Amino acid sequence: MIIHSYRPSALLRVTGDDAAGYLQGQFTNELRQPIGAAVFGLWLNQKGKVLADSSVLKQGENEFTVVSIHSTAAVIRARLEEYIVADDVTLTDESNQVQALSVAGRGCSAIIQQCLGAMPLPGHFLQRDERVVFAGRRSRDENYELFGPAAVTEETKSKLLALGAREAGAEEMEFMRISAGRPAVPQDIGPGDLPNEGGLEVEAISYTKGCYLGQEVMARLKNMGQVRRRLHRIHGSGAAPEALAPLYQRGKQVGQIRSIARQGNEFVALAMLSFVNLDPASGLGLAPNAAPAVRIIPHG
Secondary structure, eight states: EEEEEESSSSSEEEETTHHHHHTTTTTTTOOOOTBBBBBEEEOOOTTSEEEEEEEEEEEETTEEEEEEESOOOOHHHHHHHTOOOOOEEEEEEEEEGGGEEESSTTTHHHHHHHHHHHOOTTTTTEETEEEEEOOSOOSSSEEEEEEEEEHHHHHHHHHHHHOOEOOOOHHHHHHHHTTTTTTTTTTTTTTTTTGGGGTOHHOOSSSOOOOOOHHHHHHHHHHOOOOOOEEEEEEEEESSSOTTEEEEEETTEEEEEEEEEEEEEEEEEEEEEEEEETTSHHHHHTTTOOOOOOEEEEEO
């Protein structure tokens, strides 16, 4: 089991008599959930492009916490404030008031249970004193995010280390995330991209909730059934390219690296690749006429 300390890029409190209805009309996923629910989704623009992602924790009928590992509070707040007109909605930025822990690895839920005395139900968060824990998106195995005041989080970290956890750095966490094919917003999927291009349509989009900003574009994409490019995992060894490096096949650029992480002599990356004339079995080159240096990892 590994743990990683970090400060969330965004932690906003959303309150007011209109908070529930307002967020429901802005967020891509269904927020008409019971108190205690934790829902992952996206904040889109009118063209359906991805501005930010977050988990929304429902702490009361009109009391929510919006938390994101990678998307900034400034972007999410600006996106929300743009459409508040006469709504009774108050946004409070508490990003600098909390410290967070990622806890990952098989068996980590049992260790968290031992530390906190309970675990969140699926699709929910758990609040214990000043600590909040909910399921994370760092890997496909068990993983959780925990946040609270710095002193409380440090105390929890010490308990987890005493119970056998190992502390991991940012590069190791990125290697785990990318290996699992978990896109980060906006590094991997951003304002120039559609959710479906990052494979987020299943986990982050509700097609039955009704209207929200960008909903018409999502409905058209669902009916069309296919996008022309998509985020793929790629793998290589030796000298690693940089983020945003172009990728080539048969002398033509077919994509671009979005995020990359190294571990020993290996590297993994998430790359946006065009489906046009792409041969997934042939590998990719790092220059127009270079031999294939990285392989594409199949989806699934």
